[in-house]
Amino acid sequence: MTSSAADAPLLQVRGLSVHHGQLQALHDVSLEVPAGTTHAMIGANGAGKSTLLRTIAGLHHPSSGSILLDGQDITGMRPERRVAAGVALVPEGRRLFPSLTLEENLLVGMTSGRNGPWGLDQIYGLFGWMRERRGQRAAQLSGGEQQAVAIGRALAASPRVLLLDELSLGLAPVVVRRIYGLLPQLAAAGATILLVEQDVSQALAVASQVHCLLEGRITLSGAPGTMTAAQIERAYFGVAASAGNGAHQVTPSVGAALPEAGASPGAGR
Protein backbone atom coordinates (compact mmCIF):
# COMPACT_ATOMS: atom_id res chain seq x y z
CA MET A 1 0.00 0.00 0.00
CA THR A 2 1.33 3.43 -0.87
CA SER A 3 1.46 5.97 1.90
CA SER A 4 -1.16 8.66 2.38
CA ALA A 5 -3.45 7.50 -0.36
CA ALA A 6 -6.21 10.07 -0.55
CA ASP A 7 -8.99 7.54 -0.21
CA ALA A 8 -7.45 5.49 2.61
CA PRO A 9 -9.10 5.87 6.02
CA LEU A 10 -7.03 8.07 8.35
CA LEU A 11 -6.80 5.36 11.00
CA GLN A 12 -6.77 1.68 10.13
CA VAL A 13 -6.57 -1.21 12.55
CA ARG A 14 -5.95 -4.56 10.90
CA GLY A 15 -6.39 -7.92 12.58
CA LEU A 16 -5.19 -6.68 15.96
CA SER A 17 -4.63 -9.24 18.73
CA VAL A 18 -3.31 -8.22 22.14
CA HIS A 19 -2.34 -10.40 25.08
CA HIS A 20 -2.01 -9.40 28.72
CA GLY A 21 0.17 -12.28 29.87
CA GLN A 22 -1.88 -15.44 29.40
CA LEU A 23 -5.09 -13.57 28.79
CA GLN A 24 -6.00 -12.52 25.28
CA ALA A 25 -7.66 -9.10 25.49
CA LEU A 26 -8.28 -8.50 21.78
CA HIS A 27 -9.01 -11.08 19.09
CA ASP A 28 -8.33 -10.09 15.49
CA VAL A 29 -9.93 -6.64 15.73
CA SER A 30 -10.17 -4.61 12.53
CA LEU A 31 -11.42 -1.06 12.27
CA GLU A 32 -11.37 1.83 9.83
CA VAL A 33 -11.88 5.44 10.90
CA PRO A 34 -12.06 7.89 7.96
CA ALA A 35 -10.84 11.46 8.44
CA GLY A 36 -13.31 13.84 10.05
CA THR A 37 -15.58 11.17 11.52
CA THR A 38 -16.37 10.28 15.12
CA HIS A 39 -16.39 6.58 15.96
CA ALA A 40 -17.43 5.12 19.30
CA MET A 41 -16.50 1.78 20.88
CA ILE A 42 -19.04 0.48 23.36
CA GLY A 43 -18.96 -2.64 25.46
CA ALA A 44 -19.01 -3.95 29.00
CA ASN A 45 -16.21 -3.80 31.56
CA GLY A 46 -13.27 -5.88 30.43
CA ALA A 47 -14.45 -6.12 26.83
CA GLY A 48 -11.11 -4.73 25.64
CA LYS A 49 -12.12 -1.16 24.77
CA SER A 50 -9.38 0.55 26.72
CA THR A 51 -6.84 -2.04 25.58
CA LEU A 52 -7.70 -1.17 21.98
CA LEU A 53 -7.16 2.56 22.52
CA ARG A 54 -3.97 2.01 24.52
CA THR A 55 -2.62 -0.27 21.81
CA ILE A 56 -3.36 2.34 19.15
CA ALA A 57 -1.56 4.91 21.34
CA GLY A 58 1.43 2.56 21.67
CA LEU A 59 1.20 1.56 25.34
CA HIS A 60 0.57 -2.13 24.56
CA HIS A 61 2.36 -4.21 21.95
CA PRO A 62 0.05 -6.30 19.80
CA SER A 63 0.92 -9.98 19.37
CA SER A 64 -0.30 -9.72 15.78
CA GLY A 65 -1.94 -7.23 13.47
CA SER A 66 -1.03 -3.70 12.48
CA ILE A 67 -2.05 -0.08 12.97
CA LEU A 68 -1.86 2.40 10.11
CA LEU A 69 -2.11 6.18 10.26
CA ASP A 70 -2.83 7.71 6.88
CA GLY A 71 -1.45 4.58 5.23
CA GLN A 72 1.77 4.63 7.26
CA ASP A 73 2.44 1.66 9.55
CA ILE A 74 2.90 2.94 13.11
CA THR A 75 2.65 -0.46 14.86
CA GLY A 76 6.27 -0.45 16.04
CA MET A 77 6.46 3.23 17.04
CA ARG A 78 6.96 4.36 20.62
CA PRO A 79 4.04 6.27 22.17
CA GLU A 80 5.83 9.64 22.06
CA ARG A 81 6.63 9.17 18.35
CA ARG A 82 2.97 8.42 17.66
CA VAL A 83 2.03 11.71 19.30
CA ALA A 84 4.42 13.43 16.92
CA ALA A 85 2.81 11.52 14.06
CA GLY A 86 -0.62 12.78 15.16
CA VAL A 87 -2.20 10.26 17.56
CA ALA A 88 -3.17 11.59 20.99
CA LEU A 89 -4.93 9.65 23.75
CA VAL A 90 -6.90 11.15 26.63
CA PRO A 91 -6.31 8.29 29.06
CA GLU A 92 -8.87 6.74 31.37
CA GLY A 93 -8.84 8.47 34.73
CA ARG A 94 -7.49 11.72 33.20
CA ARG A 95 -3.90 11.19 34.39
CA LEU A 96 -2.91 14.85 34.69
CA PHE A 97 0.45 15.73 36.22
CA PRO A 98 -0.82 16.59 39.70
CA SER A 99 2.12 18.72 40.86
CA LEU A 100 2.16 20.79 37.66
CA THR A 101 -0.07 23.79 37.11
CA LEU A 102 -2.94 23.74 34.63
CA GLU A 103 -0.89 25.67 32.07
CA GLU A 104 2.19 23.50 32.61
CA ASN A 105 0.04 20.44 31.88
CA LEU A 106 -0.96 22.01 28.57
CA LEU A 107 2.63 23.00 27.79
CA VAL A 108 3.85 19.43 28.36
CA GLY A 109 1.19 18.40 25.83
CA MET A 110 2.95 20.58 23.26
CA THR A 111 6.27 18.72 23.61
CA SER A 112 6.00 16.95 20.27
CA GLY A 113 6.01 20.35 18.53
CA ARG A 114 3.44 19.40 15.91
CA ASN A 115 2.11 22.39 14.06
CA GLY A 116 -1.62 22.59 14.13
CA PRO A 117 -4.63 24.64 15.05
CA TRP A 118 -4.32 24.20 18.82
CA GLY A 119 -2.19 26.69 20.74
CA LEU A 120 -2.70 27.89 24.31
CA ASP A 121 -4.99 30.69 23.08
CA GLN A 122 -7.21 28.31 21.14
CA ILE A 123 -7.47 25.94 24.10
CA TYR A 124 -8.29 28.82 26.45
CA GLY A 125 -10.83 29.94 23.85
CA LEU A 126 -12.50 26.53 23.96
CA PHE A 127 -12.48 26.37 27.77
CA GLY A 128 -13.07 29.95 28.88
CA TRP A 129 -12.50 29.32 32.61
CA MET A 130 -8.98 27.96 32.18
CA ARG A 131 -7.17 31.23 31.46
CA GLU A 132 -7.92 32.68 34.89
CA ARG A 133 -6.93 29.53 36.70
CA ARG A 134 -3.92 28.52 34.62
CA GLY A 135 -1.56 28.91 37.60
CA GLN A 136 -3.50 26.46 39.77
CA ARG A 137 -2.12 23.00 40.43
CA ALA A 138 -3.90 20.25 38.54
CA ALA A 139 -4.45 18.33 41.77
CA GLN A 140 -6.65 21.16 43.07
CA LEU A 141 -9.08 21.04 40.13
CA SER A 142 -12.43 19.23 40.26
CA GLY A 143 -12.93 16.00 38.32
CA GLY A 144 -14.77 17.69 35.47
CA GLU A 145 -12.16 20.43 35.26
CA GLN A 146 -9.38 17.84 35.22
CA GLN A 147 -11.12 16.01 32.38
CA ALA A 148 -11.28 19.26 30.40
CA VAL A 149 -7.56 19.87 31.03
CA ALA A 150 -6.80 16.30 29.95
CA ILE A 151 -8.64 16.96 26.68
CA GLY A 152 -6.82 20.28 26.33
CA ARG A 153 -3.47 18.57 26.92
CA ALA A 154 -4.20 16.09 24.14
CA LEU A 155 -5.39 18.87 21.81
CA ALA A 156 -2.15 20.76 22.53
CA ALA A 157 -0.38 18.11 20.45
CA SER A 158 -2.66 19.08 17.53
CA PRO A 159 -3.57 15.45 16.87
CA ARG A 160 -4.98 14.13 13.62
CA VAL A 161 -6.67 11.32 15.53
CA LEU A 162 -7.98 11.99 19.02
CA LEU A 163 -8.56 8.91 21.21
CA LEU A 164 -10.89 9.47 24.18
CA ASP A 165 -11.05 6.82 26.89
CA GLU A 166 -14.12 6.87 29.16
CA LEU A 167 -14.58 10.62 29.42
CA SER A 168 -17.62 10.14 31.66
CA LEU A 169 -15.89 8.00 34.29
CA GLY A 170 -16.54 9.32 37.79
CA LEU A 171 -18.19 12.55 36.63
CA ALA A 172 -21.66 13.93 37.36
CA PRO A 173 -24.14 13.58 34.45
CA VAL A 174 -24.39 17.34 33.94
CA VAL A 175 -20.59 17.57 33.64
CA VAL A 176 -20.56 14.64 31.23
CA ARG A 177 -23.13 16.35 29.02
CA ARG A 178 -21.09 19.55 28.98
CA ILE A 179 -17.91 17.67 28.00
CA TYR A 180 -19.64 15.66 25.29
CA GLY A 181 -21.16 18.91 24.05
CA LEU A 182 -17.64 19.93 23.00
CA LEU A 183 -17.12 17.04 20.62
CA PRO A 184 -19.07 18.53 17.70
CA GLN A 185 -16.84 21.63 18.01
CA LEU A 186 -13.72 19.46 17.87
CA ALA A 187 -15.09 17.56 14.90
CA ALA A 188 -15.89 20.86 13.17
CA ALA A 189 -12.24 21.87 13.72
CA GLY A 190 -11.27 18.81 11.68
CA ALA A 191 -10.56 16.30 14.45
CA THR A 192 -11.02 12.60 13.82
CA ILE A 193 -12.23 10.98 17.01
CA LEU A 194 -12.30 7.41 18.30
CA LEU A 195 -13.90 7.25 21.72
CA VAL A 196 -14.60 4.54 24.22
CA GLU A 197 -17.69 4.84 26.38
CA GLN A 198 -19.66 2.63 28.73
CA ASP A 199 -22.61 5.00 28.58
CA VAL A 200 -24.24 3.66 25.39
CA SER A 201 -26.77 6.47 24.92
CA GLN A 202 -23.97 9.06 25.12
CA ALA A 203 -21.95 7.17 22.54
CA LEU A 204 -24.91 6.77 20.18
CA ALA A 205 -25.64 10.49 20.44
CA VAL A 206 -22.21 11.73 19.33
CA ALA A 207 -20.83 9.06 17.02
CA SER A 208 -21.34 8.66 13.30
CA GLN A 209 -20.32 5.02 13.60
CA VAL A 210 -20.59 2.70 16.61
CA HIS A 211 -18.70 -0.55 17.24
CA CYS A 212 -19.53 -2.96 20.01
CA LEU A 213 -16.80 -5.02 21.66
CA LEU A 214 -17.51 -8.25 23.50
CA GLU A 215 -14.72 -10.29 25.04
CA GLY A 216 -12.16 -8.75 22.73
CA ARG A 217 -14.13 -9.17 19.50
CA ILE A 218 -16.16 -6.65 17.53
CA THR A 219 -19.68 -8.04 17.57
CA LEU A 220 -21.55 -5.20 15.90
CA SER A 221 -20.67 -2.22 13.70
CA GLY A 222 -22.87 0.37 12.10
CA ALA A 223 -24.33 3.85 12.13
CA PRO A 224 -26.35 4.52 15.31
CA GLY A 225 -29.56 5.04 13.36
CA THR A 226 -29.44 1.62 11.74
CA MET A 227 -29.25 -0.35 14.97
CA THR A 228 -32.11 -1.46 17.14
CA ALA A 229 -31.86 -1.48 20.91
CA ALA A 230 -32.24 -5.27 20.86
CA GLN A 231 -29.30 -5.68 18.48
CA ILE A 232 -27.09 -3.51 20.62
CA GLU A 233 -28.11 -5.38 23.76
CA ARG A 234 -27.24 -8.70 22.12
CA ALA A 235 -23.89 -7.44 20.89
CA TYR A 236 -23.15 -5.81 24.25
CA PHE A 237 -24.02 -8.70 26.54
CA GLY A 238 -23.53 -11.58 24.14
CA VAL A 239 -26.94 -13.10 24.80
CA ALA A 240 -27.65 -15.92 22.37
CA ALA A 241 -30.03 -14.77 19.69
CA SER A 242 -31.18 -15.42 16.18
CA ALA A 243 -29.24 -13.61 13.48
CA GLY A 244 -29.83 -9.88 13.27
CA ASN A 245 -31.11 -8.32 10.13
CA GLY A 246 -30.30 -4.61 9.93
CA ALA A 247 -26.77 -3.41 10.58
CA HIS A 248 -23.69 -5.40 9.69
CA GLN A 249 -23.56 -8.10 12.29
CA VAL A 250 -19.93 -9.08 12.30
CA THR A 251 -19.82 -12.14 14.49
CA PRO A 252 -22.71 -14.21 15.68
CA SER A 253 -22.83 -13.84 19.41
CA VAL A 254 -22.07 -16.57 21.79
CA GLY A 255 -23.66 -18.71 24.42
CA ALA A 256 -22.71 -17.06 27.70
CA ALA A 257 -25.41 -14.99 29.32
CA LEU A 258 -22.91 -12.66 30.97
CA PRO A 259 -19.75 -11.25 29.41
CA GLU A 260 -17.49 -12.60 32.12
CA ALA A 261 -19.18 -15.95 32.49
CA GLY A 262 -17.89 -19.10 30.89
CA ALA A 263 -15.05 -19.79 28.52
CA SER A 264 -14.96 -17.89 25.28
CA PRO A 265 -15.95 -19.86 22.21
CA GLY A 266 -13.28 -21.12 19.93
CA ALA A 267 -15.49 -21.07 16.87
CA GLY A 268 -16.65 -17.78 15.42
CA ARG A 269 -14.77 -17.40 12.20
Added chain:
Amino acid sequence: MTWVNAVVQGIMLGGLYALFACGLSLMFGVMKVINLAHGDLAVVAAYLALGVVTVTHVPTVWSFVLVVPIFAGVGYLVQRTLIQAALNRGVLTTLLVTFGLSVVIENALQQFLSANSRSLSIGSLVSDSFSIGQITIAYLDLVILVVAVVVLLGLQYFLSSSRNGRLIRAVADDREAAQLSGVNYRHVFGVAAAIAFATVALAGLAFGMYTQFDPTTGTDQLLLYAFEAVVIGGLGSLWGTLAGGILLGVAQQIGAQIHASDQLLAGQLLFLIILVLRPQGITSRRELA
Protein backbone atom coordinates in the same frame (compact mmCIF):
# COMPACT_ATOMS: atom_id res chain seq x y z
CA MET B 1 29.50 28.83 73.74
CA THR B 2 31.06 25.54 72.73
CA TRP B 3 27.54 24.24 72.02
CA VAL B 4 26.71 27.21 69.82
CA ASN B 5 29.97 26.57 68.04
CA ALA B 6 29.02 22.93 67.54
CA VAL B 7 25.72 23.94 65.96
CA VAL B 8 27.42 26.45 63.65
CA GLN B 9 30.03 23.90 62.57
CA GLY B 10 27.22 21.40 62.05
CA ILE B 11 25.38 23.76 59.74
CA MET B 12 28.59 24.23 57.74
CA LEU B 13 29.04 20.47 57.45
CA GLY B 14 25.36 20.14 56.53
CA GLY B 15 25.96 22.03 53.29
CA LEU B 16 28.40 19.34 52.17
CA TYR B 17 25.96 16.57 53.09
CA ALA B 18 23.13 18.30 51.24
CA LEU B 19 25.35 18.58 48.17
CA PHE B 20 25.95 14.82 48.38
CA ALA B 21 22.31 14.04 48.92
CA CYS B 22 20.56 16.15 46.28
CA GLY B 23 21.71 13.96 43.37
CA LEU B 24 20.59 10.82 45.17
CA SER B 25 17.27 12.48 45.95
CA LEU B 26 16.78 13.66 42.36
CA MET B 27 17.44 10.23 40.85
CA PHE B 28 15.05 8.61 43.28
CA GLY B 29 12.39 11.29 42.82
CA VAL B 30 12.43 11.17 39.03
CA MET B 31 13.36 7.60 38.05
CA LYS B 32 12.76 5.74 41.31
CA VAL B 33 16.38 4.62 41.05
CA ILE B 34 18.37 4.26 44.27
CA ASN B 35 21.91 4.77 43.05
CA LEU B 36 24.12 2.68 45.35
CA ALA B 37 27.19 3.84 43.40
CA HIS B 38 26.48 7.45 44.37
CA GLY B 39 29.25 7.69 46.98
CA ASP B 40 31.80 5.97 44.74
CA LEU B 41 31.03 8.43 41.96
CA ALA B 42 31.94 11.28 44.31
CA VAL B 43 35.27 9.59 45.04
CA VAL B 44 35.90 9.10 41.32
CA ALA B 45 35.25 12.82 40.81
CA ALA B 46 37.87 13.62 43.46
CA TYR B 47 40.43 11.31 41.80
CA LEU B 48 39.58 12.80 38.42
CA ALA B 49 40.28 16.27 39.85
CA LEU B 50 43.65 15.01 41.08
CA GLY B 51 44.41 13.86 37.56
CA VAL B 52 43.23 17.11 36.00
CA VAL B 53 45.43 19.12 38.37
CA THR B 54 48.45 16.87 37.71
CA VAL B 55 48.09 17.19 33.95
CA THR B 56 47.02 20.81 33.53
CA HIS B 57 48.56 22.40 36.68
CA VAL B 58 45.50 24.59 37.17
CA PRO B 59 44.68 25.48 40.78
CA THR B 60 42.65 22.65 42.37
CA VAL B 61 39.60 24.85 42.93
CA TRP B 62 39.23 25.29 39.16
CA SER B 63 39.27 21.58 38.37
CA PHE B 64 35.46 21.60 38.58
CA VAL B 65 35.34 23.41 35.23
CA LEU B 66 36.39 20.13 33.59
CA VAL B 67 35.21 17.52 36.09
CA VAL B 68 31.59 18.65 36.41
CA PRO B 69 30.77 18.70 32.66
CA ILE B 70 32.54 15.35 32.19
CA PHE B 71 30.39 13.87 34.95
CA ALA B 72 27.23 15.35 33.48
CA GLY B 73 28.02 13.69 30.15
CA VAL B 74 28.89 10.38 31.80
CA GLY B 75 25.67 10.61 33.81
CA TYR B 76 23.58 10.97 30.67
CA LEU B 77 25.34 8.03 29.01
CA VAL B 78 25.18 5.72 32.05
CA GLN B 79 21.47 6.47 32.43
CA ARG B 80 20.64 5.91 28.77
CA THR B 81 22.55 2.61 28.66
CA LEU B 82 23.18 0.78 31.94
CA ILE B 83 20.47 2.16 34.20
CA GLN B 84 17.77 2.32 31.49
CA ALA B 85 18.48 -1.31 30.62
CA ALA B 86 18.08 -2.17 34.30
CA LEU B 87 14.88 -0.10 34.58
CA ASN B 88 13.38 -2.00 31.65
CA ARG B 89 13.77 -5.15 33.73
CA GLY B 90 12.21 -3.67 36.85
CA VAL B 91 13.12 -1.25 39.61
CA LEU B 92 14.78 -3.92 41.77
CA THR B 93 17.25 -4.64 39.00
CA THR B 94 18.53 -1.07 39.26
CA LEU B 95 19.55 -1.79 42.86
CA LEU B 96 21.62 -4.78 41.72
CA VAL B 97 23.15 -2.89 38.80
CA THR B 98 24.13 0.19 40.81
CA PHE B 99 25.49 -2.06 43.59
CA GLY B 100 27.57 -3.84 40.98
CA LEU B 101 28.75 -0.52 39.63
CA SER B 102 29.78 0.47 43.15
CA VAL B 103 31.83 -2.72 43.61
CA VAL B 104 33.49 -2.32 40.22
CA ILE B 105 34.40 1.31 40.83
CA GLU B 106 35.82 0.66 44.29
CA ASN B 107 37.95 -2.28 43.18
CA ALA B 108 39.13 -0.55 40.02
CA LEU B 109 40.27 2.43 42.08
CA GLN B 110 42.16 0.14 44.47
CA GLN B 111 43.70 -1.78 41.60
CA PHE B 112 44.92 1.17 39.59
CA LEU B 113 45.32 4.00 42.10
CA SER B 114 46.27 2.02 45.26
CA ALA B 115 44.51 2.12 48.60
CA ASN B 116 46.49 5.11 49.85
CA SER B 117 44.62 8.13 51.15
CA ARG B 118 44.73 11.24 49.01
CA SER B 119 43.44 14.75 49.29
CA LEU B 120 42.98 17.69 46.99
CA SER B 121 45.53 20.27 47.97
CA ILE B 122 44.16 23.79 48.04
CA GLY B 123 47.02 25.50 49.88
CA SER B 124 46.20 27.77 52.76
CA LEU B 125 42.47 27.90 52.01
CA VAL B 126 42.08 24.65 53.93
CA SER B 127 43.05 26.28 57.21
CA ASP B 128 42.18 29.96 56.71
CA SER B 129 39.36 31.14 58.89
CA PHE B 130 37.74 34.14 60.49
CA SER B 131 36.16 34.62 63.88
CA ILE B 132 32.87 36.04 65.06
CA GLY B 133 33.18 36.37 68.80
CA GLN B 134 34.39 33.01 70.01
CA ILE B 135 33.14 31.17 66.95
CA THR B 136 35.66 30.35 64.28
CA ILE B 137 34.50 29.70 60.75
CA ALA B 138 36.75 28.20 58.10
CA TYR B 139 36.52 29.88 54.70
CA LEU B 140 36.42 26.49 52.98
CA ASP B 141 33.42 25.36 55.06
CA LEU B 142 31.60 28.58 54.30
CA VAL B 143 32.36 28.32 50.58
CA ILE B 144 31.06 24.74 50.49
CA LEU B 145 27.87 25.76 52.29
CA VAL B 146 27.34 28.66 49.90
CA VAL B 147 27.98 26.40 46.90
CA ALA B 148 25.46 23.89 48.24
CA VAL B 149 22.77 26.53 48.74
CA VAL B 150 23.47 28.06 45.31
CA VAL B 151 23.30 24.61 43.66
CA LEU B 152 20.00 23.81 45.37
CA LEU B 153 18.56 27.23 44.48
CA GLY B 154 19.69 26.78 40.89
CA LEU B 155 18.23 23.30 40.74
CA GLN B 156 14.97 24.56 42.22
CA TYR B 157 14.83 27.36 39.64
CA PHE B 158 15.69 24.97 36.81
CA LEU B 159 12.99 22.48 37.82
CA SER B 160 10.28 25.09 38.30
CA SER B 161 10.99 27.45 35.42
CA SER B 162 12.70 25.73 32.49
CA ARG B 163 11.17 23.54 29.82
CA ASN B 164 13.41 20.59 30.72
CA GLY B 165 12.61 21.08 34.40
CA ARG B 166 8.92 20.97 33.61
CA LEU B 167 9.39 17.74 31.68
CA ILE B 168 11.38 16.24 34.56
CA ARG B 169 8.54 17.02 36.97
CA ALA B 170 5.96 15.67 34.51
CA VAL B 171 7.86 12.40 34.07
CA ALA B 172 8.31 12.10 37.84
CA ASP B 173 4.54 12.57 38.29
CA ASP B 174 3.38 10.08 35.65
CA ARG B 175 5.78 8.54 33.17
CA GLU B 176 3.08 6.96 31.00
CA ALA B 177 0.98 10.14 30.79
CA ALA B 178 4.16 12.00 29.81
CA GLN B 179 4.72 9.54 26.95
CA LEU B 180 1.12 10.11 25.85
CA SER B 181 1.90 13.83 25.76
CA GLY B 182 4.79 13.25 23.37
CA VAL B 183 7.62 13.23 25.93
CA ASN B 184 10.59 10.92 25.35
CA TYR B 185 11.00 9.94 29.01
CA ARG B 186 14.29 8.14 28.41
CA HIS B 187 15.89 11.40 27.31
CA VAL B 188 14.36 13.24 30.27
CA PHE B 189 15.78 10.56 32.59
CA GLY B 190 19.17 11.14 30.97
CA VAL B 191 18.96 14.87 31.65
CA ALA B 192 18.02 14.24 35.28
CA ALA B 193 20.93 11.79 35.66
CA ALA B 194 23.31 14.32 34.10
CA ILE B 195 22.28 16.85 36.74
CA ALA B 196 22.59 14.28 39.54
CA PHE B 197 26.08 13.25 38.39
CA ALA B 198 27.15 16.89 38.08
CA THR B 199 26.09 17.61 41.66
CA VAL B 200 27.78 14.49 43.01
CA ALA B 201 30.97 15.53 41.20
CA LEU B 202 30.83 18.91 42.93
CA ALA B 203 30.24 17.16 46.24
CA GLY B 204 33.19 14.85 45.62
CA LEU B 205 35.48 17.80 44.88
CA ALA B 206 34.30 19.61 48.00
CA PHE B 207 34.87 16.49 50.09
CA GLY B 208 38.35 15.98 48.63
CA MET B 209 39.29 19.51 49.62
CA TYR B 210 37.67 19.13 53.02
CA THR B 211 39.37 15.92 54.09
CA GLN B 212 41.18 12.80 52.91
CA PHE B 213 39.65 10.13 50.70
CA ASP B 214 40.58 6.66 49.52
CA PRO B 215 38.83 4.12 47.25
CA THR B 216 36.57 2.85 50.06
CA THR B 217 35.40 6.28 51.24
CA GLY B 218 32.46 6.23 48.85
CA THR B 219 30.62 3.30 50.36
CA ASP B 220 32.01 3.59 53.89
CA GLN B 221 31.00 7.19 54.47
CA LEU B 222 29.59 9.24 51.61
CA LEU B 223 26.74 7.01 50.49
CA LEU B 224 25.63 6.60 54.10
CA TYR B 225 25.64 10.35 54.79
CA ALA B 226 23.76 11.04 51.58
CA PHE B 227 21.15 8.42 52.46
CA GLU B 228 20.76 9.75 55.97
CA ALA B 229 20.36 13.33 54.76
CA VAL B 230 17.75 12.25 52.20
CA VAL B 231 15.76 10.15 54.67
CA ILE B 232 15.86 12.79 57.40
CA GLY B 233 14.80 15.48 54.95
CA GLY B 234 12.18 13.46 53.11
CA LEU B 235 12.60 11.65 49.80
CA GLY B 236 12.21 13.67 46.66
CA SER B 237 12.20 17.09 48.30
CA LEU B 238 15.15 19.40 47.57
CA TRP B 239 14.66 21.73 50.52
CA GLY B 240 14.08 18.75 52.75
CA THR B 241 17.44 17.47 51.58
CA LEU B 242 19.15 20.70 52.63
CA ALA B 243 17.36 20.59 56.00
CA GLY B 244 18.26 16.91 56.35
CA GLY B 245 21.92 17.56 55.57
CA ILE B 246 22.09 20.39 58.08
CA LEU B 247 20.30 18.40 60.80
CA LEU B 248 22.69 15.50 60.23
CA GLY B 249 25.68 17.83 60.40
CA VAL B 250 24.45 19.48 63.59
CA ALA B 251 23.72 16.11 65.21
CA GLN B 252 27.23 14.90 64.37
CA GLN B 253 28.90 18.02 65.73
CA ILE B 254 26.89 17.93 68.93
CA GLY B 255 27.81 14.25 69.28
CA ALA B 256 31.46 15.15 68.78
CA GLN B 257 31.11 17.82 71.46
CA ILE B 258 29.92 15.19 73.95
CA HIS B 259 32.72 12.82 73.06
CA ALA B 260 34.97 12.75 70.00
CA SER B 261 33.99 9.15 69.27
CA ASP B 262 30.27 9.93 69.39
CA GLN B 263 30.23 12.02 66.21
CA LEU B 264 28.96 9.33 63.83
CA LEU B 265 26.80 7.68 66.48
CA ALA B 266 24.83 10.89 67.04
CA GLY B 267 24.10 11.22 63.33
CA GLN B 268 23.04 7.58 63.13
CA LEU B 269 20.77 8.02 66.16
CA LEU B 270 19.00 11.05 64.65
CA PHE B 271 18.55 9.05 61.44
CA LEU B 272 17.01 6.15 63.39
CA ILE B 273 14.73 8.40 65.41
CA ILE B 274 13.42 10.12 62.28
CA LEU B 275 12.98 6.77 60.57
CA VAL B 276 10.85 5.48 63.45
CA LEU B 277 8.86 8.61 64.30
CA ARG B 278 8.53 10.27 60.89
CA PRO B 279 9.49 7.87 58.10
CA GLN B 280 8.31 10.30 55.41
CA GLY B 281 11.00 12.76 56.58
CA ILE B 282 10.67 16.20 58.16
CA THR B 283 9.18 17.63 54.98
CA SER B 284 6.14 15.58 54.15
CA ARG B 285 5.43 16.80 50.63
CA ARG B 286 6.42 14.24 48.06
CA GLU B 287 7.36 16.59 45.28
CA LEU B 288 10.49 17.58 43.47
CA ALA B 289 10.46 21.31 43.80
